[in-house]
Amino acid sequence: MAQYQCKSCGEIEVSELAAPEACTHCGESGLIDLEAQTAEIAKANDAFRAAIILGGHPELLGQVVCTQGVAAEGLGFMARAQIEVAGFSSFTEENDPYGDHSFGALTISGKKIWWKLDIYDADYRFGAADPLDATQTRRVLTLLFPSEY
Structure with a gap:
């Protein structure tokens, strides 16, 4: 399970499979993989x-x-x-x-x-x-x- 944060509205998406293509809250496509960001x-x-x-x-x-x-x-x-x-x-x-x-x-x-x-x-x-x-x-x-x- 991975978490992704929307760059636009800040909402966090949780996905068990692939990264979501867009934020389900605002529809924007800019999502940050929080685990990868933390590692960097x-x-x-x-x-x-x-x-x-x-x-x-x-x-x-x-x-x-x-x-x-x-x-x-x-x-x-x-x-x-x-x-x-x-x-x-x-x-x-x-x-x-x-x-x-x-x-x-x-x-x-x-x-x-x-x-x-x-x-x-x-x-x-x-x-x-x-x-x-x-x-x-x-x-x-x-x-x-x-x-x-």
């Missing part, structure tokens, strides 16, 4: 994370930020955290319920740290209209302690 977002999120220790990704633009608590641990701690986040691959149903590789938890110097990745429009004001359009999308990776969430 996960690949882009992984590429963005992997590039943070190299100065950033050439096409997947964004920034890395941290909370005051993480910053207070010092530059060495933040550098280790970024290296670990860049190589993170321990995704499970528990820490990645949406399958888009936008969250992770790890331990740095005995302290549990979370990272989360949010996808915005090019102005960092709203969610991205098309999270796979690198020209109109910006990622923000936040390093934080669970107590700061």
Whole structure:
């Protein structure tokens, strides 16, 4: 069973066989395969994370930020955290319920740290209209302690 979302009205279609040719709600033909889109977002999120220790990704633009608590641990701690986040691959149903590789938890110097990745429009004001359009999308990776969430 697959889910498809209409680009026009946003309604979600469920199909057990082939992709619907048009939205049953509005009749438009632009449907997004949500499972395929999630897999592509996960690949882009992984590429963005992997590039943070190299100065950033050439096409997947964004920034890395941290909370005051993480910053207070010092530059060495933040550098280790970024290296670990860049190589993170321990995704499970528990820490990645949406399958888009936008969250992770790890331990740095005995302290549990979370990272989360949010996808915005090019102005960092709203969610991205098309999270796979690198020209109109910006990622923000936040390093934080669970107590700061």
